[in-house]
Amino acid sequence: MSTHKGTLLDRPAVYPAADRVHRLVAGGSELGVQLARALDVPLRDYLRELVPAPQSHPNAHRLRLARAVETYLHSYGDADVDATCDHLLRVPVIQQADHASLLLDAETFLHNYLFHVACREAGVTVALVNQCTTVSCLVRRTPVLGPTFLRSRGGLFGVYPFSKTVLKNSSFCGLPGPLEMAFEPLEGTRHDVASDPVLGPLIGLKAPDAPTAYRMANNEIWAGLDLDHGVRRVQIDEAVVSECVALHVEDPASPVFALLFDPAVRDAFLRAKRHLVADPSNLAVNNASPTSCGCARAAACTRWCSPARARVHSGPWRRTARRFRYPWSRPPSPPPSARACCTPTGSWPTSCAACCPASSRSAAPASRTMSRCTGGCS
Numbered sequence: 001m002s003t004h005k006g007t008l009l010d011r012p013a014v015y016p017a018a019d020r021v022h023r024l025v026a027g028g029s030e031l032g033v034q035l036a037r038a039l040d041v042p043l044r045d046y047l048r049e050l051v052p053a054p055q056s057h058p059n060a061h062r063l064r065l066a067r068a069v070e071t072y073l074h075s076y077g078d079a080d081v082d083a084t085c086d087h088l089l090r091v092p093v094i095q096q097a098d099h100a101s102l103l104l105d106a107e108t109f110l111h112n113y114l115f116h117v118a119c120r121e122a123g124v125t126v127a128l129v130n131q132c133t134t135v136s137c138l139v140r141r142t143p144v145l146g147p148t149f150l151r152s153r154g155g156l157f158g159v160y161p162f163s164k165t166v167l168k169n170s171s172f173c174g175l176p177g178p179l180e181m182a183f184e185p186l187e188g189t190r191h192d193v194a195s196d197p198v199l200g201p202l203i204g205l206k207a208p209d210a211p212t213a214y215r216m217a218n219n220e221i222w223a224g225l226d227l228d229h230g231v232r233r234v235q236i237d238e239a240v241v242s243e244c245v246a247l248h249v250e251d252p253a254s255p256v257f258a259l260l261f262d263p264a265v266r267d268a269f270l271r272a273k274r275h276l277v278a279d280p281s282n283l284a285v286n287n288a289s290p291t292s293c294g295c296a297r298a299a300a301c302t303r304w305c306s307p308a309r310a311r312v313h314s315g316p317w318r319r320t321a322r323r324f325r326y327p328w329s330r331p332p333s334p335p336p337s338a339r340a341c342c343t344p345t346g347s348w349p350t351s352c353a354a355c356c357p358a359s360s361r362s363a364a365p366a367s368r369t370m371s372r373c374t375g376g377c378s
């Protein structure tokens with residue numbers, strides 16, 4: 001996709017389904033109204049408007065997210081951690097369209113490139129990208145689909161040499177490590193991987209876990225692209241979400257704390273969720289039965305049981321964070337529900353066993369933060 005004037009980015013889009021959009025508008029659809037506003041907008045202008053103008057006064061919730069990102073990036077030895085966190089405080093936008101995948105996947109690359117263009121056109125220098133690493137390794141069997149399979153070069157490749165049984169029973173972040181990329185041709189694919197200028201250098205890439213491996217590989221792929229590297233792509237994953245939730249649970253004033261430990265708030269949330277799912281006018285929500293498992297409480301409470309993790313207290317952006325004080329002078333003690341649910345060991349299976357009968361827990365493997373519970377402990 002060219003980025004020069006007069007090309008695709010600057011021409012008004014010709015949307016083949018425009019008639020459907022107009023029918024949605026006529027039917028009173030809010031989605032139709034939103035789509036109609038963008039019908040005649042050049043792609044460059046549309047992408048620029050996706051990124052808001054920098055803000056000068058972040059709220060406390062965004063500060064928690066910045067702390068979680070800081071912890072994550074420091075764990076990887078990332079450069080310019082302070083600049084990334086400062087950017088997030090001022091421009092709270094993260095591209096979250098991707099499951100765990102390599103940038104060699106066409107859809108993943110398109111998401112990242114369009115977000116890169118949006119950031120560049122908006123004049124920001126950091127493009128923060130999140131990949132969902134808790135996705136199942138085998139999403140579909142026929143045709144095969146999952147984060148460890150790559151459709152490229154007119155064929156199919158297995159990034160890691162695991163059996164479908166192992167993949168079916170694992171989430172991406174739970175794959176047993178250490179891992180080494182192989183890119184084995186599958187389904188009759190005939191391609192010389194070793195001589196491939198992109199795949200070849202990735203063969204043998206070793207990492208302690210799958211999210212780290214994909215982060216390393218994507219950084220290498222992105223660095224080799226002929227584009228404006230004045231916008232720095234920074235990839236994070238669900239470990240940031242886990243850390244951010246833990247920070248919320250530490251603060252009784254947090255809405256997440258109330259959602260987990262206040263029965264009235266939890267019930268109100270479930271009522272709203274059931275209404276949303278049951279509303280026939282909302283076709284974007286999965287029609288699954290809305291349940292909330294008590295294991296979510298136990299997962300969050302492992303924060304209280306596990307040994308304290310090192311905190312990073314340096315960096316100029318944290319001067320902003322110091323303006324926000326928690327309503328206590330010492331580290332808070334676990335809430336009663338946390339003390340009742342968790343055990344001193346801090347191990348997730350033990351914590352889950354403390355609040356869930358054995359019959360309510362499925363045998364499926366857990367992700368890094370959540371056990372698959374059938375809801376018997378809710």
